[in-house]
Amino acid sequence: MAVDLDRCTGCEACVTACHAENNIPTVGDTQAARGRALHWMRVERYWEGEFPDVRLKFRPVMCQQCDAAPCEPVCPTYAAHHTDEGLNAQVYNRCIGTRYCANACPYNVRFFNFFNPSWDKPLHLQLNPDVSVREVGVMEKCTFCVQRIKAAEVQAKAEDRSLKDGELKPACAQACPATALVFGDLNDPESEVSRLSRSPRGTKLLDDQGTQPKVTYLQRQSSE
Amino acid sequence: MRIAVLIAVAMAGLACGPPGQSVSSRGQAGMLPPREATPPTFTTAHRTVADAARDFFGIRRDAQQPIPFPHNVHIANKLTCTDYCHEAVTKGPRAGLPGVKTCMICHESVATDRPTVQQVADYQNRGVDISWQRVYGYAPEAHVRFNHAPHIRAKVECATCHGNVAQQTVAERVVDLNMGFCVNCHRTKQASNDCLTCHF
Incomplete structure (x- = not known):
C-alpha cells in the first residue's frame, strides 16, 4: 500500500469504512480512555509551527505488514505469522491473548479484545458476514481486507485469469475520497503501488527499526 | 487439563x-x-x-425442521442438489435454500394431496418463508469463512462433506466437518493450506 500524505485531508472516512467492513466493535468512552479502543486504522494529527503560522499534517496509520515483523517471532502460538503472499496474518483461532505482539509492535496497530464485542439489536445485522466477529481474549489488526483479496482471487481463478492491478481495494482505499491510499501488488513491478513506492518522496514509518514495512508514505511536497 | x-x-x-x-x-x-x-x-x-x-x-443439537423435508424422495425423482434448490452453490459462498415459491413451481401440480405439501402451500398463501434450521455450518469461534463455489469448481462432490443425502430424509449431520477433514482434502487436492485460506 502507498499513502500519499499530500492528498490526505484527515477526513477519517478510511477509519469509518474499516470499522464497518471488519466488524470492529466500539467499547465506549470509559474503556477507550483506558486505551482499550480498537481502531485497525487511525489518522494521526500533527500541528507544526506557532500560531497563527501553523500547519496541520495528517497521517493514516494501519498495520504496516512488515517483512521483518516484530510481532511474529514473539507469538508463542504462531497466530501472528507471514503468508507466502507477504501478508502479516493474524489467526484468531490460534491466539491465546498473551498480547506480546502488541507490545512488540512499534506502530501500535495491534489491538486486544478486552471484552466480548456487542451490538444493540438490530445493529448486528449490519455485520459483514465475510469477516469473523472476534471474541474476548484475542488480538486483532488490519488484514489489508484479506476477505476482499481472497474473494478477488477466487473470482479470478474461476475466470481463469490473474488478478488485475486495481481490481480490488481494501475498505479504506475504497472509501478515501482523495485517493490518498493506493493498494496493489508489490510483487508486480508494473503495478501502481510499486510505481508509487519507488517515488523519491517515499518513506517508511520508523524505518530505522528495521521492520521493513510494506506501506510507503509519500511525503508532503507542498510549500514548506 | x-x-x-x-x-x-x-x-x-x-x-x-x-x-x-x-x-x-x-x-x-x-x-x-x-x-x-x-x-x-x-x-x-x-x-x-x-x-x-x-x-x-462441539456438541450441537440436531436441527428441528418445521417440515420433515424428504431429500431421498426428491433425489429419487431425478432432482439434483444444484438445480432449483441449492443453485447458489456454484456462484458464491452459500449454497442457499429455496424459497417457498421455488417449492411451489413443482408442487403446484405435484403431490398436492400430501399433508406436508399442503403445509408448504399454506406457507405460500400466508406469504411467509419456511424457517428451515441450519444443519451444517461452523461455530462462530471457528472463525471459518467457507466458500462453496470454488469447491464445486474443483469437482468436490456434495456427498464428500454432506454424506449421501439420497439416503436421508431430513438432512442430518453425518460428516464431522472438523479442520482435519478439510486439511486432508486440501492436501490430497493440493489446494492451499495457508491459514488465511479459510480463517479470517
Whole structure:
C-alpha cells in the first residue's frame, strides 16, 4: 500500500469504512480512555509551527505488514505469522491473548479484545458476514481486507485469469475520497503501488527499526 | 487439563461481557427477562456455562425442521442438489435454500394431496418463508469463512462433506466437518493450506 500524505485531508472516512467492513466493535468512552479502543486504522494529527503560522499534517496509520515483523517471532502460538503472499496474518483461532505482539509492535496497530464485542439489536445485522466477529481474549489488526483479496482471487481463478492491478481495494482505499491510499501488488513491478513506492518522496514509518514495512508514505511536497 | 481450560473459557465468556451491557443489566436487576427471551444485544459471549461447554466440545443439537423435508424422495425423482434448490452453490459462498415459491413451481401440480405439501402451500398463501434450521455450518469461534463455489469448481462432490443425502430424509449431520477433514482434502487436492485460506 502507498499513502500519499499530500492528498490526505484527515477526513477519517478510511477509519469509518474499516470499522464497518471488519466488524470492529466500539467499547465506549470509559474503556477507550483506558486505551482499550480498537481502531485497525487511525489518522494521526500533527500541528507544526506557532500560531497563527501553523500547519496541520495528517497521517493514516494501519498495520504496516512488515517483512521483518516484530510481532511474529514473539507469538508463542504462531497466530501472528507471514503468508507466502507477504501478508502479516493474524489467526484468531490460534491466539491465546498473551498480547506480546502488541507490545512488540512499534506502530501500535495491534489491538486486544478486552471484552466480548456487542451490538444493540438490530445493529448486528449490519455485520459483514465475510469477516469473523472476534471474541474476548484475542488480538486483532488490519488484514489489508484479506476477505476482499481472497474473494478477488477466487473470482479470478474461476475466470481463469490473474488478478488485475486495481481490481480490488481494501475498505479504506475504497472509501478515501482523495485517493490518498493506493493498494496493489508489490510483487508486480508494473503495478501502481510499486510505481508509487519507488517515488523519491517515499518513506517508511520508523524505518530505522528495521521492520521493513510494506506501506510507503509519500511525503508532503507542498510549500514548506 | 482440558476441563481447566473449559472452566477458564466459560468464566471468561461470562465475566467479560461488554462494559455497556453489564451496566444495563445491573440497572434492570430484579426484572431479568426469561432465559428464552431474545437478548437486546448481540454478543459473542456465551449466555450460560453450559452453552460454553457445548461449544467447546462441539456438541450441537440436531436441527428441528418445521417440515420433515424428504431429500431421498426428491433425489429419487431425478432432482439434483444444484438445480432449483441449492443453485447458489456454484456462484458464491452459500449454497442457499429455496424459497417457498421455488417449492411451489413443482408442487403446484405435484403431490398436492400430501399433508406436508399442503403445509408448504399454506406457507405460500400466508406469504411467509419456511424457517428451515441450519444443519451444517461452523461455530462462530471457528472463525471459518467457507466458500462453496470454488469447491464445486474443483469437482468436490456434495456427498464428500454432506454424506449421501439420497439416503436421508431430513438432512442430518453425518460428516464431522472438523479442520482435519478439510486439511486432508486440501492436501490430497493440493489446494492451499495457508491459514488465511479459510480463517479470517
